[in-house]
Amino acid sequence: MSVTTPRGFRAAGVAAGLKASGAADIALVVNDGPDAGVAGVFTANRVKAAPVLWTQQVVHGGVVRAVVLNSGGANACTGPGGFQDTHATAEHTAAALTAASPRLMLGAGEVAVCSTGLIGERLPMGKLLPGVRDAVRALGRDGGPAAAQAIMTTDTRPKNAVAQGSGWTVGGMAKGAGMLAPALATMLCVLTTDAVAGPETLDAALRAACRVTFDRIDSDGCMSTNDTVLLLASGASGIAPTEAELTAAVTAACHDLAQQLIADAEGATKQIAIDVVGAAGEDDAVEVGRSVARNNLVKTALFGNDPNWGRILAAVGTTAAAFEPDAVDVAVNGVWVCRGGAAAEDRSKVDLSGRDVTIRIDLHAGDAEATVWTNDLSHAYVHENSAYST
């Protein structure tokens, strides 16, 4: 149930001392082939970390045989020196893998690099590079769970997923908690599959999957500098699914991981699904859902178990979506507290004692719909994010 569930992949997670806690902080995923297909989706933030700039080039090259990931430092806003560190990490990984398995003959340009942690500090390369060598030695067909452990930062638990095709499989791991954001939650995610698929098919499947999963979770509206989602294909199953079949399985794995990310968001006490229906178009539905998901007043109200639909309506009102203010209905956990833009059922009927909250917004402007997932804004979020780097 991890990145090593599909055939053709090995992985490892080791501790190199990047984290003061001594917890695992270097992960390695290797694609033993026969194929080395790859697709990637990256942060839309214009301030991109060095590993993002590197890995975009590597993915553009079309062949990725290994992904090396570190927690304990984002290597973002680190200037030319930071980019050299990423390059050195890729070269060192390629050399160590080649030394361990000479038939691989890896080049640095086939190694993707991902980093996560504090922004603005150089990585301790004296610890990182020996850690890469340890990871190479630790590689195994059962190493997926250890890799998922090693990429955690403020995550309280590792995130793994798997989706089954007919004779082929998609596996995945992800990290991220807080800073989950627009146009990619802040996160690292590596997906693997033993399906046979060309680069266009992999790219189409990954983009379609991200669009309705990671792109629709929005924990705190803050977009990271390091978001990376990679899909590696080994072809080891010998089976070539259709693009639709591959998309469905990748989407299932991404959905599973996205829900795990939101469930583990920093300090959250509520897991909130915002279903927007009756929209004139899907873009409108997403815009409305995202506006509500990012509204601090809505999020604090839900933390306080308060079905404050007025704040929801005020958030809807800031969008450019097609709707008439006096035609909007809002339900919280199934109780239609607002009909036609005004109070309807008694808000005291709303049960907010559980962790799951569903907000349903009917714009009465069409037939399109979308769901955006978020969490509440709690004391623990403030605490965790005011104390993170100090």
Added chain:
Amino acid sequence: MSVTTPRGFRAAGVAAGLKASGAADIALVVNDGPDAGVAGVFTANRVKAAPVLWTQQVVHGGVVRAVVLNSGGANACTGPGGFQDTHATAEHTAAALTAASPRLMLGAGEVAVCSTGLIGERLPMGKLLPGVRDAVRALGRDGGPAAAQAIMTTDTRPKNAVAQGSGWTVGGMAKGAGMLAPALATMLCVLTTDAVAGPETLDAALRAACRVTFDRIDSDGCMSTNDTVLLLASGASGIAPTEAELTAAVTAACHDLAQQLIADAEGATKQIAIDVVGAAGEDDAVEVGRSVARNNLVKTALFGNDPNWGRILAAVGTTAAAFEPDAVDVAVNGVWVCRGGAAAEDRSKVDLSGRDVTIRIDLHAGDAEATVWTNDLSHAYVHENSAYST
């Protein structure tokens, strides 16, 4: 030092029982002329409270002789019944003022109405209308401070301001704490002047003033349904300043009130000025300032006295402003912790022990600049907004 400082205005603030606390909750400002000029700026939220819809029409009519304001209820999302309540409030105010001073002969169409408080509940008209009569009886030339008291909600103190012209004056009052937002902080503000000024001049002066004051404070990115800023002109000084003179005085009064609003924002422990310089245009500077002002991770870091410039850079990176990521400099309280998009001076030199924080961002993309003001995100913000309606 209030709305009754300029000649030609009377005001009052009384308790009508709309607030459970028994505090004052109805304010009245009357323009005794000779002129009755008005300009108004309103929330950009498409979900507009009944009093906003009403007052937009009244201001469009060009004559406003009285403004009646209530706290203890926003009268937003209250349907056609809510609009009738606003209409009835204006009619009742006009009738009571006419009865008290028959020469006034006021019509409802000359009475602006503002409301603030919880969204989604009808106002208790049985209390509000007798309160209006009490306010008419309490009107006085020294009633400005009482009016400013009566419009408070979660404000901890009233906000008054005055700006002097040559032989004429601008006075003002405002309320707002939290929900301070884009394109108007959530707030009610009434400005008065005894200058002689035509409608175009009043409108131009008010819009120019709001653009660089209220539009640039952003407490929590949440836009209200009730934002209203009104400027009333009595002409009682007999002096007609130039548009530039009037604009300067109105801007000074608005700036003073805006700073008071940010200083009193819900739960804030820091008052933060974000100076963006070196921008290609003023719009770019404002976009960058606003993006940083709204970023929960920046705001929680500052609450924790953490000069986390990486989060600032990540917020800048989400904008469409012209800049190169490796050319941005960031200073926190005068220490240039980031130069050229990477770490520079030691962050430990930054003193964040005080309440005032200045973030300076140099985009190195041009000569334009702008300042956006905000506050931090604290435990108290979460507490206040999770407990507000319950």
